[in-house]
Amino acid sequence: MNHNVTRRSFLSFAAAGAAVVSLAACGGNSAAGGSAAKAAYAAPAKDLSAELSYAIWDAAQKPAMQKIVTEFNKQYPNILVTIDVTPSKGSAYWTKIQTQASSNTLPDVFWMNGPHIKLYAQNNQLMPLDGLVSGKAVDTAHYPKALVDLYTVNGAFYGVPKDFDTSALFYNKALFKEAGVSEPTSSWTWDDVKSAGAKLSKFYQGKGVYGYAGDLTGGQTSYYNTMIEAGGTIISADGKKSGYDTAGSIAGLQFWRDLIESGVSPSMQQLTDTSSSDMFTSRKLAMTMDGSWTVGPAQKALGDDLGIVSLPKGPKSNQSVIHGLANVIPANAKNPAAAQAFVAFLGTQDAAKIQAETGTVIPAFNGTQDAWVKAVPSVDLTVFLDLAKDASPYPASANTAAWNELENTLLPQAFAGTKPVADVAKDLASQMNAALAKES
Amino acid sequence: MKAQILTPASKSVRAAQAAGDRRNGKSKSDGWWPWLFVVPTVAGIGVFYLWPIVQTFYYSFTKWGVFGGTKFIGLDNYVRLFADSTIPQSILNTLIYTVVVLLGIPIAVILASLIERPGLRFAALYRTLYFIPYITMPAAVGIVWRLIYNGDFGPINWFLGLFGIQGPYWTSTPGFALLAVATVGLWMSLGFNLIIISAGLREIPRELFEAAEMDGASRVRQFFSITVPLLTPSIFFVTIVTVISGFQLFDLLYVMMGKANLAMPQTQSLVYIFYNQAFLQNDKGYAAAIGILILVIIALLTAFQFRIQKRWVNYV
Numbered sequence A: 001m002n003h004n005v006t007r008r009s010f011l012s013f014a015a016a017g018a019a020v021v022s023l024a025a026c027g028g029n030s031a032a033g034g035s036a037a038k039a040a041y042a043a044p045a046k047d048l049s050a051e052l053s054y055a056i057w058d059a060a061q062k063p064a065m066q067k068i069v070t071e072f073n074k075q076y077p078n079i080l081v082t083i084d085v086t087p088s089k090g091s092a093y094w095t096k097i098q099t100q101a102s103s104n105t106l107p108d109v110f111w112m113n114g115p116h117i118k119l120y121a122q123n124n125q126l127m128p129l130d131g132l133v134s135g136k137a138v139d140t141a142h143y144p145k146a147l148v149d150l151y152t153v154n155g156a157f158y159g160v161p162k163d164f165d166t167s168a169l170f171y172n173k174a175l176f177k178e179a180g181v182s183e184p185t186s187s188w189t190w191d192d193v194k195s196a197g198a199k200l201s202k203f204y205q206g207k208g209v210y211g212y213a214g215d216l217t218g219g220q221t222s223y224y225n226t227m228i229e230a231g232g233t234i235i236s237a238d239g240k241k242s243g244y245d246t247a248g249s250i251a252g253l254q255f256w257r258d259l260i261e262s263g264v265s266p267s268m269q270q271l272t273d274t275s276s277s278d279m280f281t282s283r284k285l286a287m288t289m290d291g292s293w294t295v296g297p298a299q300k301a302l303g304d305d306l307g308i309v310s311l312p313k314g315p316k317s318n319q320s321v322i323h324g325l326a327n328v329i330p331a332n333a334k335n336p337a338a339a340q341a342f343v344a345f346l347g348t349q350d351a352a353k354i355q356a357e358t359g360t361v362i363p364a365f366n367g368t369q370d371a372w373v374k375a376v377p378s379v380d381l382t383v384f385l386d387l388a389k390d391a392s393p394y395p396a397s398a399n400t401a402a403w404n405e406l407e408n409t410l411l412p413q414a415f416a417g418t419k420p421v422a423d424v425a426k427d428l429a430s431q432m433n434a435a436l437a438k439e440s
Numbered sequence B: 001m002k003a004q005i006l007t008p009a010s011k012s013v014r015a016a017q018a019a020g021d022r023r024n025g026k027s028k029s030d031g032w033w034p035w036l037f038v039v040p041t042v043a044g045i046g047v048f049y050l051w052p053i054v055q056t057f058y059y060s061f062t063k064w065g066v067f068g069g070t071k072f073i074g075l076d077n078y079v080r081l082f083a084d085s086t087i088p089q090s091i092l093n094t095l096i097y098t099v100v101v102l103l104g105i106p107i108a109v110i111l112a113s114l115i116e117r118p119g120l121r122f123a124a125l126y127r128t129l130y131f132i133p134y135i136t137m138p139a140a141v142g143i144v145w146r147l148i149y150n151g152d153f154g155p156i157n158w159f160l161g162l163f164g165i166q167g168p169y170w171t172s173t174p175g176f177a178l179l180a181v182a183t184v185g186l187w188m189s190l191g192f193n194l195i196i197i198s199a200g201l202r203e204i205p206r207e208l209f210e211a212a213e214m215d216g217a218s219r220v221r222q223f224f225s226i227t228v229p230l231l232t233p234s235i236f237f238v239t240i241v242t243v244i245s246g247f248q249l250f251d252l253l254y255v256m257m258g259k260a261n262l263a264m265p266q267t268q269s270l271v272y273i274f275y276n277q278a279f280l281q282n283d284k285g286y287a288a289a290i291g292i293l294i295l296v297i298i299a300l301l302t303a304f305q306f307r308i309q310k311r312w313v314n315y316v
Helices: A003-025 A059-075 A089-102 A114-122 A130-134 A145-150 A173-179 A190-203 A223-229 A247-261 A268-273 A276-281 A292-305 A336-346 A349-358 A369-375 A382-389 A400-416 A421-439 B010-024 B034-059 B076-083 B086-102 B104-115 B123-135 B138-148 B155-162 B176-202 B206-214 B219-246 B251-257 B270-280 B284-312
Strands: A050-056 A079-085 A109-112 A167-172 A210-214 A285-291 A306-309 A326-328 B062-064 B070-072
Touching: A050 A059, A050 A336, A059 A079, A059 A336, A059 A349, A079 A336, A089 B270, A109 A114, A109 A336, A114 A326, A114 A400, A130 A336, A167 A173, A167 A292, A167 A382, A173 A190, A173 A285, A173 A292, A190 A210, A190 A247, A190 A285, A210 A247, A210 A276, A223 A247, A247 A400, A247 A421, A268 A400, A276 A285, A276 A292, A285 A292, A292 A306, A326 A336, A336 A349, A349 A369, A369 A382, A400 A421, A400 B270, B034 B062, B034 B284, B062 B284, B076 B284, B086 B104, B086 B176, B086 B219, B086 B270, B086 B284, B104 B123, B104 B176, B104 B219, B123 B176, B138 B176, B138 B251, B176 B219, B176 B251, B206 B219, B219 B284, B251 B270, B270 B284
Parallel strands: A050 A079, A050 A109, A210 A285
Antiparallel strands: A109 A326, A167 A285, A167 A306, B062 B070
16 A cells, blocks of 8 residues: 555545535525415316325335325316325434425325424415315314314414324233233223232243333323323423423322332333334233223234233323324425315315225224224223323424433433432422423 | 545555556656646635535625525624533533444444454355445435344344343434443444455564564464454554544434334534534524534544544554
């Protein structure tokens, strides 16, 4: 090697080193939008010709979406809808959507969720759909109120609810029978579930089977519910203040710490290595708190051994957080008439029924959920619908992802017992408040 | 982002050039037209590497709105960077990771000299086997290793259990998690290092070994007195590449650790914090400042290595 080569190599090293930096440079400027579509919507002519892209993240739901498109084409044969699936695992979907938003290339219609709606709506990325409501193409009374509220930002309606999910108590009948413990009922309390869990963990000690656990790598199917059941809140109704430092919230977090400390639940590290859902479907967990979307896989794995009852009652209530997706249109839609026609159709009873029959998700359209309930006859799935009635809205603010990350960083220490729950909760509250202050 | 742009065979290329020059009997300027051939590369580097660096440098002085729209805020991001307590820890984590992966170089030297022994059967097969991890997607490797490391059901702890040892939760215990990720990084880097060092080995003139043999030098003596010194240019090259890729640790860590991992503060790398700020916290201006910090650290480490190479690298 002479000096020449050395220098040439060095330049290419520098280039390689720069690759990571250039990651930061994707994106650009976005145009502000959002003023259109206040006027009442009128259905476009049936021969309207257009091409729409429809972005979703769940490959399992693609067949149902395709079927809905086929039905839609019976009304509008000349609107070609292309479904584009980006798996959301690892948040790839949102990274992509955000990049598309920054470069003004958003899909014509796409799935929206609770953590992101305010971010997109407040930054004028979405088209308000009030026109669909005043044009009588969509009737918000058909959907659970908590969902309509979730997708209403600053008085404007942005997303037509597609489906919803709530959490309940799943249990394994065979494990209860073998241990001689009586099965849970919908009137159980936290104490009932703790004492039954302790008996089960003791009975199966050394066999790697545990009594009760939830997915602590996110709040929706675990601590969000218990925090609310203990009278706490995750975030204030106006989305400006953290609720983590309230006594109820701390009690709701302490519930999971107690389960781990007493050996009823696997440790935080075990739950990181193997998710509670996986432990439950592989018969290593007698009870778990889980979301309605896991009914299908759980039933497949456990068959008739699967039992589901309502959530155990906490100090204040038994309540679940409700979350659901919605279909949205970007603010600067290339073909607003066609996109609105499609979103309106996605919000109809017919579209909801197609979703219900495939059994993957609970459709948001009231009255169409029966087909979903009947899809798994061996369990009484109406508990999820009952829980939806007085469910608590999914906690969100303009930049939900920022404090979700704080939850994921700080709470494991509380659950693992390396720091007292109350200290972690207060630390989380102050850091979350700082993140919320940056939003405005 | 690895080292695909580098040309490890530069030595033999130059040998060929030298031969060409000898044939022509002269070395003259070729005019402007050779530049045409490098335009695609130069344009690519300019558009995809150099311009983004310039932009990133600019954005590191701005507050970047979630959907674009920037505001110049001077040094605020850098003030925050130096006050951020997670940064020193993550630099340390990244250094530990890099040092562990560097241990793969002596291993690769030993493996390469075993594989390159004259007359070894299936040498190409062994090289291929070692190279496969390098060309496999880190995400896929990470998912498989996550299962291998599983505290309750993974094969490692099952094996330890045969000897009555209760293995730790490898990827979720602070301390162990970083070593677990680094070990996989080392394993993945072996293939690349092996290929480079094998190529270096083949350039060592056989006569040197024959002469040593006549002088009665043992195999071990030959290895340390001939093989290692003459391999130092290749070793230097893989060291540079390893340090650079070590400081870019992200995908393995991201896939193997999962979210809400107790061990994350003691494991997260600089690029992980960059990702977190850019795409989770939506703070791309601050992320750009972290990106510049990474660039500066890599540039300094690489410059330092070039400085000290005179002391230990032997060119024939």
